Amino acid sequence: MTTCHEALRLVHEFLDGELDGVSRAEVDAHFEMCRRCYPHLRLERRFREALLRACAGETAPPELRARVLDLVSGGHSGA
């Protein structure tokens, strides 16, 4: 039986997909049942969503992509 202390201690590994099947199921069940701990899980998720939103959409500028392609395909031109 997972305690509040244990569930909160494992919240990062739980969200990171680093727990094995049994531990994961136990922690998952605790968060589903516990009214004190579930809000902590929700905020942790909102935090991660905010990081992804801010960072994951950035892409390399087309000029950089072209320069790297040029670099690794034999250097068609000097940039």
Next chain:
Amino acid sequence: MVSAGSKPGFEEEALPHLDAVYRFALRLTGSNFEAEDLVQETFLRAYKAWDQFTRGTKAKSWLFTICRNVFLRGRERAHRHDEIVSETADRTGPGPNPVNPVWVSALGVDPEGDFFDSIVDVSIVSAIEALPEEYRTAVIMSDVEGLPYAEIAELLDVPVGTVKSRLFRGRRRLQEVLYEHAVEMGYIPASKGDEVGT
């Protein structure tokens, strides 16, 4: 300077990670220009070393490793220093109290965490870039790039326990900064908060 001709597999295995390496370089350098130079140098070195790379094995992590090494060497040369993270602190683990005091405060005023939607991306990026490099890299690798702990450990050349510790500390620090920012900006009122029991 660059030898002509292409190396088999490089375009298929390495180039798809260009955006991810660029994002990482941006967070390491905090500058578009420096990030572009860093990415170019990373791919040039990767290309030259491609024959030593075992095909089909974690090309993304390998590129991140090269990128970070180039960045750290450049920083040493420039005698610029981030905050040094104590490895002793790393080994002490997350600490005895897993209750996040930031969440305790936030739950009193915004239990859904809607304040995160109000924080603009540039503020989040600034907060990430203000982290010590060891924490910053761990957080980016896990939360943005989705790498497993074992790969991050290999990339940083540290034990998995150290990765966990750096993630814990880096995330906690970011959460504090973002929460304080939200209070300062008036997205949420300040709250005293009180600890939950167990």
